[in-house]
Amino acid sequence: MRKLIYVAALLTTLFGISSFAPPAYKMARLKYNGGGDWYGDRTALVNLIKFCNQNLKTSFEPEEEVVEAGSEQIFNYPFVFMTGHGNVIFSDQEARNLRKYLTGGGFLHIDDNYGLDQFIRPQMKKVFPELDFVELPANYAIYHQKYDFPTGLPKIHEHDGKRPQGFGLIYKGRLVCFYTYECDLGNGWEDYGTYANDTQENRLKALKMGANIIQYIFTK
Numbered sequence: 001m002r003k004l005i006y007v008a009a010l011l012t013t014l015f016g017i018s019s020f021a022p023p024a025y026k027m028a029r030l031k032y033n034g035g036g037d038w039y040g041d042r043t044a045l046v047n048l049i050k051f052c053n054q055n056l057k058t059s060f061e062p063e064e065e066v067v068e069a070g071s072e073q074i075f076n077y078p079f080v081f082m083t084g085h086g087n088v089i090f091s092d093q094e095a096r097n098l099r100k101y102l103t104g105g106g107f108l109h110i111d112d113n114y115g116l117d118q119f120i121r122p123q124m125k126k127v128f129p130e131l132d133f134v135e136l137p138a139n140y141a142i143y144h145q146k147y148d149f150p151t152g153l154p155k156i157h158e159h160d161g162k163r164p165q166g167f168g169l170i171y172k173g174r175l176v177c178f179y180t181y182e183c184d185l186g187n188g189w190e191d192y193g194t195y196a197n198d199t200q201e202n203r204l205k206a207l208k209m210g211a212n213i214i215q216y217i218f219t220k
Contacts (some may be wrong), residue, residue, distance in 0.1 A: 024059045028067040028077040030108070032094075036086035037157040038114050041186035045081055048189045051207040052214050056146065074101045079217060080096070080108050083186045085115040088123045095126040102127070102169075102176040107217040110179040111186040114159050124169065124177065133167035133179055135175035142166070142178065147208035154205045157184035157195070178213060185209060 045064040050129045052058045067074045138152035153166040163185035188206020
């Protein structure tokens with residue numbers, strides 16, 4: 001039911017299905033234990049929110065919220081963003097709560113800010129023991145929303161010379177978690193000039209890909 005409410009509201013916003021003004025929603029950042037810098041990419045979400053409100057005509061509140069994996073408040077957010085470089089630990093209770101959130105219609109975007117991979121994979125196994133991350137092909141719908149990415153996930157920041165990869169956890173046919181690796185979308189969403197090698201071209205690509213994620217989760 002919660003998912004249907006989210007979808008109805010965004011369809012109203014995007015396509016003018018109803019004359020009623022859609023309610024405003026909030027994006028949330030996941031705070032986690034283990035010592036990793038969950039607070040990284042500090043300006044990323046507010047810039048993504050602004051971009052989506054301007055270009056998708058969504059109605060997100062302008063400021064992000066912070067939510068913990070084990071909190072009941074997580075069910076208030078249709079989209080939760082997670083990033084960092086270091087260690088992540090989900091308790092059993094947090095893993096159960098996160099699973100309930102994701103199987104009930106929520107969506108988690110994990111963005112590896114470099115160094116997260118070795119920690120997040122075993123923790124997401126706690127959440128979905130029966131699932132493995134699968135690489136999403138370039139023709140997957142998340143890459144072809146308002147903005148078209150014919151080769152799949154764009155490369156935003158260089159780290160190890162590896163190609164960018166978008167992985168997904170798919171539960172009963174629905175993408176519930178999108179994991180962006182060797183891409184650094186969150187860095188691209190930050191204020192221009194935050195990083196020495198920033199370009200406006202890469203920043204725009206990152207924001208467009210972020211908008212695709214948001215449009216995808218509300219229309220699938």
